[in-house]
Amino acid sequence: MAHQTQLVVDMPGRGTRDITAEVAQAVARAGVRTGLAHVFVQHTSCALVVTENADPDVRRDLETLLARAAPDGDPAWRHDTEGPDDMAAHARSVLTGCFLTLPVGGGRLQLGTWQGLFLWEHRTGPQRRHVVVTVLGD
Amino acid sequence: MAHQTQLVVDMPGRGTRDITAEVAQAVARAGVRTGLAHVFVQHTSCALVVTENADPDVRRDLETLLARAAPDGDPAWRHDTEGPDDMAAHARSVLTGCFLTLPVGGGRLQLGTWQGLFLWEHRTGPQRRHVVVTVLGD
Amino acid sequence: MAHQTQLVVDMPGRGTRDITAEVAQAVARAGVRTGLAHVFVQHTSCALVVTENADPDVRRDLETLLARAAPDGDPAWRHDTEGPDDMAAHARSVLTGCFLTLPVGGGRLQLGTWQGLFLWEHRTGPQRRHVVVTVLGD
Numbered sequence: 001m002a003h004q005t006q007l008v009v010d011m012p013g014r015g016t017r018d019i020t021a022e023v024a025q026a027v028a029r030a031g032v033r034t035g036l037a038h039v040f041v042q043h044t045s046c047a048l049v050v051t052e053n054a055d056p057d058v059r060r061d062l063e064t065l066l067a068r069a070a071p072d073g074d075p076a077w078r079h080d081t082e083g084p085d086d087m088a089a090h091a092r093s094v095l096t097g098c099f100l101t102l103p104v105g106g107g108r109l110q111l112g113t114w115q116g117l118f119l120w121e122h123r124t125g126p127q128r129r130h131v132v133v134t135v136l137g138d
Numbered sequence: 139m140a141h142q143t144q145l146v147v148d149m150p151g152r153g154t155r156d157i158t159a160e161v162a163q164a165v166a167r168a169g170v171r172t173g174l175a176h177v178f179v180q181h182t183s184c185a186l187v188v189t190e191n192a193d194p195d196v197r198r199d200l201e202t203l204l205a206r207a208a209p210d211g212d213p214a215w216r217h218d219t220e221g222p223d224d225m226a227a228h229a230r231s232v233l234t235g236c237f238l239t240l241p242v243g244g245g246r247l248q249l250g251t252w253q254g255l256f257l258w259e260h261r262t263g264p265q266r267r268h269v270v271v272t273v274l275g276d
Numbered sequence: 277m278a279h280q281t282q283l284v285v286d287m288p289g290r291g292t293r294d295i296t297a298e299v300a301q302a303v304a305r306a307g308v309r310t311g312l313a314h315v316f317v318q319h320t321s322c323a324l325v326v327t328e329n330a331d332p333d334v335r336r337d338l339e340t341l342l343a344r345a346a347p348d349g350d351p352a353w354r355h356d357t358e359g360p361d362d363m364a365a366h367a368r369s370v371l372t373g374c375f376l377t378l379p380v381g382g383g384r385l386q387l388g389t390w391q392g393l394f395l396w397e398h399r400t401g402p403q404r405r406h407v408v409v410t411v412l413g414d
Contacts, residue, residue, distance in 0.1 A: 002311045003310070004310050033140075034140040034142050034272070035140045035272065035274060036274060038377055040377075040379050042386070042387065042391060043388050043391070044326065044327050044388070044390050049232055050182065050236050050237075051228060051231070052182045052183075052217075052228055055219070057216040057217040058217045058228050060216060061214070061215050061216055061217050061225050061228070061229065062228070062229060062232055064215075065207070065208060065229045065232070065233075069207065070341060076337070076340050077337050077340075078336060079328075079331055079333040079337050087334065090327060090328055090334050090338070091338060093327070094327055095233065095372075096232065096233075097235070097373070098326050098391075099326075099377055099378070101178075101237055101377050102178065102237070103142065103178050103270040104272075105270070105272075110178070110180070110270050111180065112181050112268065114181070114182050115180065115182055115236075132379040132381070132386050134310070134312055134380075136274060136312060136412060137140040137274060138139070171278075172410070173410065173412060174312075174314055174410055174412060188374050189369070189370055190320045190321075190355075190366055193355055193357070195355040196355045196366050199352070199367065200366070200367060203345070203346060203367045234370065235373070238375070239314055239316075239375055239377050240316065240375070241280065241316050241408040241410045242410075243280050243408070248316070248318070248408050249318065250319050250320070250406065252319070253318060253319070274412060275278040275410075276277070
């Protein structure tokens, strides 16, 4: 069985949004008992990550991590058509990834207690993001 | 066909452990000839990676890489409830990832000669880690 | 349904090559309408990434990003048997990943307008790279 749905997520700017509930709902609707759920964002300047879902400081610290690795307005960036965060966002996106694949068992996402699924916007301005959720299995 | 099994891996602390044989065994038991094997760790402070399986210096150098990118006890980290390696471990986990998806062909993992599958513990103390292996295909 | 094919890609040295068309062709041949396409490189010193497909400066800037994170000939590297780019390439490979999983819908890859699939060679000399494409679904 293969089921596919689309999510549209409006992001106010750089930062994370927990999309675990939306993905869990797509899995429930798919009717797959055992298999995989795949989440894919159709853009090159944001990302999908699994991280700690309890303390928002974790996600603030992750911003610090990426601000060091790929700073906005770095004089070395050649690609800056859309502003100082343009290339930084592509770089952050490559370091963090545009898809997640997750186990489905007993008809549900098999996440650990502290794992949340986050859409991570890397551009500083507002963006509408398109996400494809695919569920495969028996 | 969809098959799912669980592995429990006890890690003595920060470092890597080769789990290629355990994953290969789960693939053999699944009876899938052509498809995908997915390995997922249900935690946010360790990771799963594919890297060189011959020279242990590669994995020592990978520790150097991450110690620079996400140092223990960095004064910038706000999240430090569980000690100086707490946020560093979450940061390392986001950079290295909590899942792998691998091709299965002829009933076996289709890895290159030098590719090993490693559970990479990012916390400094001992941890029990739960891994879900899912095999899908014909 | 599960279909698997192999690609052989000759890379002249460090840099990216767009393999979107080859992967799209494998998906078309598989005859899967809804499902997943998985692309895997059987090596530990190159990578597969999704990034912006329009401006080659983006990929030049991504080289800058990795040259800072994992420099060739870093005195801290212990693994240097094959030269100053040996460990740097393994480190870059772990940061960027050896596989991609992509949604298939309506019999085609469901990529965003600006998303390209790139084989990213991290060694400085010429390399022959083996890629396995697996397509699963209905």
